[in-house]
Amino acid sequence: MSGNIWVVAALCRGRLLDATxxxxxxxxxxxxxxxxxxxxxxxxxxxxxVLGTLGIADAVLCVEHAALADPVPEVHAHVVARLAGTRHxxxxxxxxxxxxxxxxxxxxxxxxxxxxxxxxxxxxxxQTLEAHTVLYGGKVEAIVRTKHAPSIFGxxxxxxxxxxxxxxxxxxxxxxxxxxxxxxSVQLRRYLEPEAGDIDxxxxxxxxxxxxxxxxRDNLEVSKELADVxxxxxxxxxxxxxxxxxxxxxxVGKSGATVKPKLYIAAGISGAPEHVEGxxxxxxxxxxxxxxxxxxxxxAHYGIVAKLLDVLPALTEAIRSRxxxxxxxxx
Amino acid sequence: xxxxxxxxxxxxxxxxLEIAPDGKSLDTTYLRMILNDSDNHAxxxxxxxxxxxxxxxxxxxxxxxxxxxxxxxxxxxxxxxxVKIAGIxxxxxxxxxxxxxxxxLSTADLLPxxxxxxxxxxIDDLDGLVAPLLAQTLRWSHLSxxxxxxxxxxxxxxxxxxxxxxxxxxxxEIKLPAVLGIQSAEKPPRYVPVAKVRxxxxxxxxxxxxxxxxxxxxxxxxxxxxxxxxxxxAEMLEGLPEAVAGKLCDVLAAHGLL
Ligand SMILES: Cc1cc2nc3c(=O)[nH]c(=O)nc-3n(C[C@H](O)[C@H](O)[C@H](O)COP(=O)(O)OP(=O)(O)OC[C@H]3O[C@@H](n4cnc5c(N)ncnc54)[C@H](O)[C@@H]3O)c2cc1C
Ligand SMILES: Nc1ncnc2c1ncn2[C@@H]1O[C@H](COP(=O)(O)O)[C@@H](O)[C@H]1O
Numbered sequence: 001m002s003g004n005i006w007v008v009a010a011l012c013r014g015r016l017l018d019a020t021x022x023x024x025x026x027x028x029x030x031x032x033x034x035x036x037x038x039x040x041x042x043x044x045x046x047x048x049x050v051l052g053t054l055g056i057a058d059a060v061l062c063v064e065h066a067a068l069a070d071p072v073p074e075v076h077a078h079v080v081a082r083l084a085g086t087r088h089x090x091x092x093x094x095x096x097x098x099x100x101x102x103x104x105x106x107x108x109x110x111x112x113x114x115x116x117x118x119x120x121x122x123x124x125x126x127q128t129l130e131a132h133t134v135l136y137g138g139k140v141e142a143i144v145r146t147k148h149a150p151s152i153f154g155x156x157x158x159x160x161x162x163x164x165x166x167x168x169x170x171x172x173x174x175x176x177x178x179x180x181x182x183x184x185s186v187q188l189r190r191y192l193e194p195e196a197g198d199i200d201x202x203x204x205x206x207x208x209x210x211x212x213x214x215x216x217r218d219n220l221e222v223s224k225e226l227a228d229v230x231x232x233x234x235x236x237x238x239x240x241x242x243x244x245x246x247x248x249x250x251x252v253g254k255s256g257a258t259v260k261p262k263l264y265i266a267a268g269i270s271g272a273p274e275h276v277e278g279x280x281x282x283x284x285x286x287x288x289x290x291x292x293x294x295x296x297x298x299x300a301h302y303g304i305v306a307k308l309l310d311v312l313p314a315l316t317e318a319i320r321s322r323x324x325x326x327x328x329x330x331x
Numbered sequence: 332x333x334x335x336x337x338x339x340x341x342x343x344x345x346x347x348l349e350i351a352p353d354g355k356s357l358d359t360t361y362l363r364m365i366l367n368d369s370d371n372h373a374x375x376x377x378x379x380x381x382x383x384x385x386x387x388x389x390x391x392x393x394x395x396x397x398x399x400x401x402x403x404x405x406x407x408x409x410x411x412x413x414v415k416i417a418g419i420x421x422x423x424x425x426x427x428x429x430x431x432x433x434x435x436l437s438t439a440d441l442l443p444x445x446x447x448x449x450x451x452x453x454i455d456d457l458d459g460l461v462a463p464l465l466a467q468t469l470r471w472s473h474l475s476x477x478x479x480x481x482x483x484x485x486x487x488x489x490x491x492x493x494x495x496x497x498x499x500x501x502x503x504e505i506k507l508p509a510v511l512g513i514q515s516a517e518k519p520p521r522y523v524p525v526a527k528v529r530x531x532x533x534x535x536x537x538x539x540x541x542x543x544x545x546x547x548x549x550x551x552x553x554x555x556x557x558x559x560x561x562x563x564x565a566e567m568l569e570g571l572p573e574a575v576a577g578k579l580c581d582v583l584a585a586h587g588l589l
Contacts, residue, residue, distance in 0.1 A: 072503070073474065097496060098493070098495050099495055099496070102463060102474065102512075105458065105463040105464075106463045106473070108458070108460065109463050110467065114458070115459070115460055117456070117457070135556075136454050137454055138559070139344055139348050139558065140350070140556055140557070140558060140559075141556070141557055142355075142457065142554075142555070143555045143556075144457060144551050145554055146552075184472070185472045185505060186503050187503060188501060188502075188503055189503060191502075192500040192501070194497060194498030194500075206588070230583075230588070239368075242372075244518075248498055249498065256497070257498065262586070262588060263583070263586070283586070284582075284586050284588070285565075286582070287565060291345060291347075297564060298559060298564055299563065299565075302566050302582055303565030303566070304568050304579075310572040311572050314572035314575070317576065318573070318576035318577055318579070319580060319583070322580055322589060
């Protein structure tokens with residue numbers, strides 16, 4: 001096998017998303033491993049501002065065209081597929097952000113080549129690319145191999161540290177302005193800004209996160225009480241927001257906020273990759289879940305297998321009585 | 332508006348999952364199957380569109396254990412027709428599965444349609460190719476991670492809202508027909524009382540269609556499957572709630588959080 005490694009950059013409104021650097025870091029390792037080059041594919045319009053941090057790659061292929069200004073997946077995918085058809089990369093890595101969600105699969109569909117999504121690891125083994133992928137909300141990991149060149153890999157958030165793919169200089173840049181733009185029946189109309197919440201959860205030092213395990217809206221009260229005694233706020237995983245029990249501004253994860261509080265208590269949250277990407281940087285993570293196999297226990301520092309309605313009130317009470325004792329000491 | 336919703340049964344991940352002796356698949360002995368979560372949202376979005384604009388909602392699902400329960404529940408919620416595809420085997424690979432779905436759409440008379448709604452992702456997939464391949468095969472447009480579909484009857488314009496990172500959303504205008512991957516419906520999926528599902532079981536029927544195997548399309552090969560190795564694992568605290576709460580307080584105090 002020969003051919004370069006490609007990373008397709010994920011851009012949101014002209015800004016590179018962190019997942020791009022993570023993919024670059026993994027792509028760099030793979031390129032070394034294979035003795036080949038790492039190229040970043042940057043698609044858009046008026047892109048010069050974002051090149052300065054991609055120096056970990058050997059080169060950037062900067063594909064600029066007015067038709068690529070908006071993130072219309074089928075238009076971008078067609079351009080990537082056409083370029084791949086003439087330049088024959090060995091593997092195409094696509095960070096799986098919401099913006100690039102459809103991209104890898106549409107390119108694979110158009111080229112008739114394999115696509116592996118949710119990859120956490122990628123390397124060459126016995127002349128074959130081997131990918132680790134997560135299934136079942138993070139509860140199972142599978143290893144798949146593909147000999148096909150190119151194969152396309154969707155990367156879960158966090159495959160590598162952002163810093164490993166980030167440079168303070170630009171790599172060699174090749175500008176490609178002649179592209180085969182496909183007519184599309186999809187048009188971006190406007191962006192809908194995130195609604196400002198009553199609080200900004202990314203600024204809180206203590207967060208009590210609740211998931212589907214909370215079961216009812218009324219049960220939120222126990223998590224509120226715990227957040228109150230800790231001087232923090234509550235937030236939630238997607239099902240809790242989808243149920244309308246908490247506003248969208250309190251969602252943590254891929255489609256919501258990224259938070260890094262000093263303390264994150266995850267109660268009744270399974271720890272699916274899309275949630276974990278939003279809270280894994282927290283200082284201290286404590287997980288309470290009735291399922292001993294829940295993937296959240298792989299990212300938490302401390303874990304408790306129990307029903308959250310048993311543990312949360314007990315914890316609230318224990319903190320209250322400690323602070324009462326503490327006050328007596330000083331009295 | 333004619334809408335087809337693709338439904339798929341997947342293992343309930345709240346239950347314990349075990350790897351089969353072949354080391355490459357799940358042990359199905361005790362698996363509880365449920366409707367894939369985002370498919371339930373796709374169904375809800377379809378029902379909302381039908382309520383607003385009239386039309387029909389048809390369900391298409393591969394035959395699978397417990398799929399009848401899911402299909403009758405969906406019919407009880409307001410779907411008009413349910414079709415099972417016999418003999419689909421996921422091990423054939425996604426391209427073969429999509430080829431079969433395309434054939435089933437025509438043998439079961441589900442086309443033409445305005446929309447095919449799928450879940451944004453099935454939790455058991457390796458490649459997430461179903462919706463995009465389907466769109467490419469039919470030459471329809473495709474968007475995923477969608478959480479709202481709006482049709483303006485006066486202008487005939489359809490707009491779709493897609494989730495972006497950090498709570499940002501993007502609104503696209505899309506010409507129909509289209510295949511959309513639904514992440515969340517505009518409202519939580521409706522609840523349907525068991526009595527209504529029972530009534531649907533008595534009075535309604537599920538159609539079945541058989542389609543030939545689409546040969547010659549290799550699947551991704553799974554080498555092995557495992558529960559994630561505990562690279563990092565939490566220190567587990569055990570005991571009755573009060574005891575655990577006490578230990579947690581010590582941890583919080585040690586981190587300067589109390
Ligand atoms: C493109 C995309 C974007 C996404 N974006 C996000 C996002 O921004 N944020 C997000 O959170 N998710 C997101 N998701 C969804 C994500 O994949 C998961 O489905 C979601 O995080 C699951 O939420 P959960 O853990 O609350 O629910 P589940 O996975 O259903 O887990 C519930 C947990 O509660 C436990 N439990 C049940 N009862 C109790 C009890 N009494 N006491 C204690 N524990 C109990 C169960 O054991 C289980 O582990 C996204 C998915 C996709 C495909
Ligand atoms: N075998 C199948 N039959 C019918 N629908 C399916 C099948 N596989 C996937 N789907 C639909 O396509 C969506 C995305 O699946 P996937 O591409 O496997 O992530 C699912 O949520 C279902 O709505």
